[in-house]
Structure formats: C-alpha cells, structure tokens
Amino acid sequence: MTTTFFLVRHAVHGLLDRVLVGRSPGVSLSDLGRRQAAALAERLARESLTAVHASPRERAQETAHPIAATTGRPVTIAPDLDEIDVGEWTGRSFDEMSDDPRWQAWNSARASARTPGGESMREVQDRVVRLLGRLSAVHPDGRIAAVSHGDVIRAALLHYLGLGLDAYDRIEVSPAGVSTVVVGPWGAKILSLNERVAA
Template sequence: MATTLFLVRHAVHGLVDQVLCGRTAGVHLGEAGRHQAAQLAWRLGQARLAAIYSSPLERAQETAAIVAANARLDPVIEDALTEIDFGAWNGRRFDSLRDDPDWRRWNTERGTARPPGGESMGEVQARTMRWAESASDRHPDGAIAAVSHGDVIKAMVAAVLGLPLDHYGRFEIGPASLTTIMLWRGGASLLRMNEAVA
C-alpha cells in the first residue's frame, strides 16, 4: 500500500520575489493567486483526495480553502507544513539582504546555515518528513494534498531523492505548482515535480 501525496506550493501573492515573507502574518492571495488556486482545485479534483492539509499561514490556507471546497473537504491546519522560520529576516525585502554575509551563506550552504534567530533547513526537513510519514500511516493507499511553501517542499524533495540540502537551488518549486510523491512504510519516490497547472 502507498499514499499519493500532492505537495502544493501556495498560489501567488503580490510580494513574491520582492519580500522574504517567511512567517509574516497578513500576506494574502490576490486575484491572480485566487485564479491559480481555482486551477489547482480543478486539477486536484481528478485525484479523489481523502484529505487536504495546510500550513497555518494565510496564503496557504486561502489556497487550501479553494482546493478543499472543490473536493468537498475541510482543510486541516498542520503546523509542520508552515514556512521556514527566517528569524530576523522575516518580512525583509530581498534587496536589503543582498549584502548580508549570513544571507549569502544561507543561500550557498543550506545544509549547515541558519537564519539569525530562525531554524535550519535540516530542521524543516525533519519536521516535514515526520509529518509525511504520519500522514501516510493515516491514509494508506489514498491520495492527500498538502499546501505549503517553496523551500519547505524543496526540503521534502531533497529527502525523498537523497540529495544534500546544499543542492536545493538545482530545482525550482514555483507558486501554485504540484509536486507528487508516493510514500510507503520505509520508502518514498518522486513521481512529478513543479507541475504547473495555471
């Protein structure tokens, strides 16, 4: 028996590529994001989902709510799926971080670096993979969706593929994309990555 896990990056919002939103509250989907979420809902409507889980952050919850409504499910808020805790960098504009040596280290040494006052990507990977194993046990032989964040999904993909976290930059997880993993007791495989639906 195996569980199909659709990892969904939340749909687009107005601060993508400008601000490191992290765990900043009050970041909501705009019109384009709601359209993307509707496209995700249509795509996932074919999957006969048993459950939809979501990061507690607004942009993820709003994406999950649209997908869940189409599937006639209630999204389940799951803290393990939340964004990386970027500590002092939460809410900073990317251009203000460019010359920070800690920022440069974070982007070249994800396996060992840590944001000031935040969590490491290794910690993110551990918490999300524990959740995935538990979710697979709850939904054996079913399909579930988890709405989360780009780097969180990258950490999970790296775990499934056995890639060092320093290689996180070698693949992309775009807004409103689907990445599909098959999970079974003691193993996992990547079926599709960064599937664009909108």
C-alpha cells in the same frame, strides 16, 4: 499500501520575489493567486483526495480552501507544513539583505547555515518529512494534498531524492506548482516535479 502526496506550493501573493515574508501575518493571495488557486482546485478535483492539509499561513489557507471545496474535504491545519521561520529576516526585502554575509551563507550552504533567530533547513526537512511519514501511516492508501511553501517542499523532495540540502536550488518549486510523491513502507517515489497548472 501507498500514500500519494500532492505537494502544492501556495499561489502568488503581491510581495513574491521582493520581500522575504516568512511567517509575517496578513500576506494574502493576489488576484492572480486566487485564479491560480481556482485552477489548482480544478486540477486536483479529479484526484479523489482523501484529505487536504495546509500550512497555517494565510496564503497557504487561501490556496487550500478552493481545493477542499471541490473535493468535499475540510482543510486541516498542519503546523509542520509552515513556512521556514526566518527569524530577524522576516519581512525584509531581498535587496536589503543582498550584502548580508549571513544571507549569502544561507543561499550557498543550506545544509549548515541557519536563519538568524529562526530555523535551519535541516530542522525544516525533519519536521515536514516526519509529518508526511505520520500521514502515510494514518492514511496508508490515502491521496493527500499538502499545501505548503517553496523551501519546505524542496526540503521534502531532496529527502526523497536522496540529495543533500545544498542542492536546494536544483529543484524549481513554482507558486501554484504541484509535485507528486508516493510514500510507502518500502520507501518513496517521485511521480512528478513542479507541475504547473496555472499561469
């Protein structure tokens, strides 16, 4: 008995690559992001999904709802798929933080660094892997779309690949990218990494 997870990064929003939005409210998909979400829905419609789970962030919900609509499954909000809590960095531009030694440490030592007033990468990994384990137990033959965020998905993939958290930048997780993982009592297997279904 195996559970197949389609780990979906939310589609593009207007602040991407400019601002560390974190858990900022009101960050919605751009026009391109909505087109990507529609393409994701078309791609995943042929996967016979049994459930759709998503982060509570608006951009993840807006990505998940078209997937749910094409598969006839409701969106279940999963707090453990939420974006990293980046604490006091929330809403700051990447340019603004470039000289902050804490930011430099975060980007060079993910296994040991912590966001100021927020989460560590280890805490993020623990919560997302724990969630996928629970869902695998509840849906032993399920096919589940899990819509989340780049580093959250990276944390899960690193766990299943047996790599340390400092290897986070060895895996590309693009907006609207899909990585497929099969999980069972025997362990886990990566079927695909960062499948791009939309430009």
